[in-house]
Amino acid sequence: QVQLVESGGGLVQAGGSLRLSCAASGGTVSNYLMGWFRQAPGQERKFVAASTWSAGSTSYADSVKGRFTFSSDNAKNTVYLQMDSLKPEDTAVYYCAASRNPLRVSQSASSYDYWGQGTQVTVSS
DSSP: OOEEEEEOOEEEETTOOEEEEEEEESSOGGGSEEEEEEEOTTSOOEEEEEEETTTTEEEEOTTTTTTEEEEEETTTTEEEEEEOSOOGGGOEEEEEEEESOTTSOOOOGGGOOEEOOOEEEEEEO
């Protein structure tokens, strides 16, 4: 059973940056498809970014391309989401997720088997 713990959320002004971390236990992140999703109040959970080492592929939602960067530290068994040039519309709870199928990137939340508890990101205008 993989457990995921996010951290790094907070309040930031528009144009600022945050780095989210997702520490994994019970499994090695390089063996999973790892993803980030976000959910704003009253909205469904949406794909942000994902990466799989098995396929050597990383994918981003169009809304964050060029601003967000997915990375990992296998020694720490942790993945990160560097968020730059933040906008008020980036405000949401951000979730880390892991899928047991590492062979391709999926943007569908239903493809993921394990989820963290979420971390709040608030961007003020």
